[in-house]
Structures are given as structure tokens and as C-alpha cells.
Amino acid sequence: GIQVEQSPPDLILQEGANSTLRCNFSDSVNNLQWFHQNPWGQLINLFYIPSGTKQNGRLSATTVATERYSLLYISSSQTTDSGVYFCAVYTGGFKTIFGAGTRLFVKA
Amino acid sequence: EAQVTQNPRYLITVTGKKLTVTCSQNMNHEYMSWYRQDPGLGLRQIYYSMNVEVTDKGDVPEGYKVSRKEKRNFPLILESPSPNQTSLYFCASSFQQGPEAFFGQGTRLTVV
Numbered sequence: 001g002i003q004v005e006q007s008p009p010d011l012i013l014q015e016g017a018n019s020t021l022r023c024n025f026s027d028s029v030n031n032l033q034w035f036h037q038n039p040w041g042q043l044i045n046l047f048y049i050p051s052g053t054k055q056n057g058r059l060s061a062t063t064v065a066t067e068r069y070s071l072l073y074i075s076s077s078q079t080t081d082s083g084v085y086f087c088a089v090y091t092g093g094f095k096t097i098f099g100a101g102t103r104l105f106v107k108a
Numbered sequence: 109e110a111q112v113t114q115n116p117r118y119l120i121t122v123t124g125k126k127l128t129v130t131c132s133q134n135m136n137h138e139y140m141s142w143y144r145q146d147p148g149l150g151l152r153q154i155y156y157s158m159n160v161e162v163t164d165k166g167d168v169p170e171g172y173k174v175s176r177k178e179k180r181n182f183p184l185i186l187e188s189p190s191p192n193q194t195s196l197y198f199c200a201s202s203f204q205q206g207p208e209a210f211f212g213q214g215t216r217l218t219v220v
Contacts, residue, residue: 001167033209043198043211086150094158095166096141098150 002027004089006099013077013106021072021102023087031090032063034072037101038083046072046085077106110135114199114212121189121219129184129215131199137210139202140182144168144195145214151198157182189219 003026013019023032034046047054047061049070054061058077063070074081084101091097112133121127133140141156143166153166157176171193173185182201186193199212 035211041196041214043200043214045209045211088151094139094156094164096143096153096156097167098143098152100148100150 001095002029002089002091002097004087004097004099006085006087006102008102009100010103011105013104015077015079015106015108017077017106018073018075019077019104021074021085021104023070023072023099025068025070025089025097027068028065029089029091032065032070033088033090034061034070035086035088036081036083037086043086074104077104079106079108082106110210112199112201112210112212114197114215116215117213118216119218121217123190123219124188127186127189127217129186129197129199129217131182131184131212132180133182133201133210134180135201135203135210136179137201137203138179139204140176141166141200142172142174142182142184143198143200144193145198146195154184154197189217191219193217194219 005024007022031050036044049061049063051065058075060073086101088098115130138159142154143151145151152168155174157163197215202209
């Protein structure tokens with residue numbers, strides 16, 4: 001089956017710093033999404049991005065489907081950005097595969 | 109308010125005692141699915157449903173059952189829970205597989 005690898009596994013930032021999170025996948029996928037799980041466990045949909053680039057405030061994402069990776073950029077990080085960031089890919093067979101996540105801690 | 113509602117939020121049970129975790133959505137979504145989250149493993153899909161009476165296995169279906177008799181409800185059934193099913197469970201729904209997925213708040217299950 002498709003393998004989804006996220007890097008780095010853990011990241012500590014000083015408030016105001018920028019970061020890039022990466023998601024690699026081992027085969028062609030139909031769709032890809034980025035999620036944020038906040039420290040209270042709630043999962044929030046960030047981007048639906050099967051290809052191209054999208055931006056939402058301080059967050060942006062780029063997926064290069066032909067090279068099988070996606071990047072999530074966080075600029076001017078804030079303490080509220082802390083949590084775990086997941087990418088999820090969607091196969092043609094309706095299954096959904098999540099990466100193991102990147103745990104982000106933003107220090108004040 | 110658009111939402112996915114899971115109940116209960118927390119549950120401690122004993123090995124072998126059948127339990128059901130309910131999931132309900134109010135957005136008329138066709139696609140619903142169940143995940144379990146374990147440390148270091150991310151979320152793994154247990155079962156999914158493309159519409160009423162249409163369900164299929166995800167990556168970790170062993171020990172679980174589901175049903176989809178109504179569009180809004182997608183309960184997760186553990187017929188004989190075991191300690192390795194101790195986990196955080198999420199239900200999700202969307203109009204199609206993937207985009208704009210909404211997640212429930214999670215159910216933390218402990219099997220002793």
C-alpha cells in the first residue's frame with residue numbers, strides 16, 4: 001500500500017520563526033489534505049491540495065504530485081500553531097492514509 | 109451549526125464487554141469513516157462508508173464492526189473489546205472522499 005512519511009517528526013520554534021513541514025508519498029494519489037490537531041485533540045482541516053499552491057493567512061501549502069510530495073509552510077509562527085500536523089492522502093480505492101505527523105511546539 | 113458528534117467522549121470498559129460508539133453528522137455527507145489514533149502512528153482508518161448500506165474495510169478493521177442504515181449515523185461496534193483496542197477514536201464525514209472533511213471531537217477508549 002501507499003506509504004506516507006512526514007518530516008521532521010518533531011519541531012521546536014521560537015515565536016515569529018518560519019518553518020516548512022514535508023509530506024512524501026510513495027505512489028500516485030487522488031487527493032491530499034493537511035490537518036492540524038490542536039493540544040486539545042481537535043482535528044482541523046487546513047488545506048485540500050491535490051496539486052499546486054494554496055495560501056490561507058500565515059499558512060500555505062504546495063503539492064507537487066508528479067514528484068510525490070507536499071509542503072506546508074508556516075510563517076511568523078505563534079504559540080497557537082502548536083500541535084500536530086498531519087497530511088492525509090486519498091487512494092483510488094476510497095481508503096485514506098495518514099502520515100505519522102509532525103509535532104510542533106512554538107515557544108513564547 | 110455543521111458538526112460531527114461522537115458519543116461518548118470518554119469510556120473505560122472491561123475486556124469482552126460489547127460497546128458501541130455513536131457518530132452522527134448533520135451535513136448530509138455521503139462519505140463517513142472511523143479512525144483510531146495511537147502515539148507515533150498517526151491516524152489509521154478502521155472502516156469507511158461511501159453511502160447508506162455501503163461500507164468497506166480500512167487498514168485496521170480487525171475487531172470492529174460498522175453499519176450505515178441512515179445517512180447521518182455511522183456507529184462503531186466493538187463486539188468483544190480487548191486491551192489493544194485502547195485508543196483515541198475519531199469519526200469523520202465529507203461530501204466526497206477527502207475534501208472539507210469534518211472530524212468529531214474524539215472518543216478516548218480504555219479497555220482493561
